[in-house]
Amino acid sequence: MNANHRGRYLALLCLLPFAVFFIVFQIAPLVWVAIASLQGEGGWGLENFSKIFTSKFYLQAIERSLQISFWSSLFGIVIATLGAYSLRQVDSRLRDFVSAFANMTSNFAGVPLAFAFIILLGFNGALTLALKEIGLLDDFSIYSSTGLIIVYTYFQIPLGVLLLYPAFDALRKDWRESAALLGASHWQFWRHIGLPVLTPALLGTFVILLANALGAYATVYALTTGNFNVLPIRIAALVAGDITLDPNLGSALAMVLVGLMTLVTMVHQWLLKRSYHAR
Structure with a gap:
């Protein structure tokens, strides 16, 4: 040999x-x-999937999960991109501190995060009362879809920063200098050079953030005590609930979640191919 x-x-x-x-x-x-x-009361078949896609309740769970995941991922990646770019421009000590802080806060989720937001933005939260006192906040609930988007965005940002920060190494300093010498503006540099180079990293990070939000369970459960209708809550209620125990239907909902992530990944791969061909 x-x-x-x-x-x-x-x-x-x-x-x-x-x-x-x-x-x-x-x-x-x-x-x-x-x-x-595929196992239902009547034996093998698509009975569970039929229940899901004919039920307004479960369709609402799918819609809310997608809505919260999409917007929190979008806001998270925009803020994370600006943050990662800014980190490249600052002193190394501050950069190391922010990177360490982002690494720590990326794991700050679940019950502690929900408790922190209840203290700050709950009905009697410190920030809620302060904003109402000065007239900047009228009708807001941290337990609504908007509130959950804010909470999800919070734990998406540090993860996005950690994932995008190395991607900026691909942007060489002499590219910007060469573009400036050729008369390109700051916007033209980012449009024709910066963003195309960063597109694969941005798309990949967005998919990871989307998956991170779609599968989040502990935070939304602790924040709403399981009363908000999203897919992870419904799956848990069907698998381990006392009233609506139906593990096979919960398995079907889990496969719907897997299907959504597979679809997102396929779209991501298609967009990546288009971005490579566009170059």
Whole structure:
């Protein structure tokens, strides 16, 4: 056996633990959920999916999940892009501090985040009362779709900054200087050079933020005590609920969530191909 074959077999052997872990904890549960989603009261079939897509209640959960995920991801990536770009321009000490802070706050989600926003922006929150006192806030609820978009955007921003910050390494300083010497304005540089170079990173980050928001459960549950109609709440209620226990229907909802993410990923790949061809 030559050295090349020996190195290849050694690499496969090192990959084996990851492959076992991936199959046991990723593929097998997904297959089990897919099988369970096809089991209904009348036997095998699409009965569960028919219930979902003919029910206004579950359609509302899908719509709200997409709405909150899209807007929080959009706001998050816009703010994160500005933040990541700004970090490239500041002193290294401040940059290191903000990067460390973003790394810490990207994990600040779930119950602590919900509790923090209740204290700040709840009905009797400190910031809510202060804004009402000066007349800047009238009718606002942190427990509404708008409130959840704000909360989701908060934990999307640090994750977006961490993902986009390395992407700005692809923008070389001499490109901007060359563009300026050729008479290009700041806007023309970003339109024809900066944004096309960053497009793959922006699209990839947006998809990750979208997935992050679609699957968020602990924050919305702690904030609304499970009374807000989104897909993760409905799945949990069907799998572990005391009143509406129906794990097979919950599995079907989970497959709908998987389908939405697959669709988003396919659109992402299509947009990436278009951006590469446009160059």
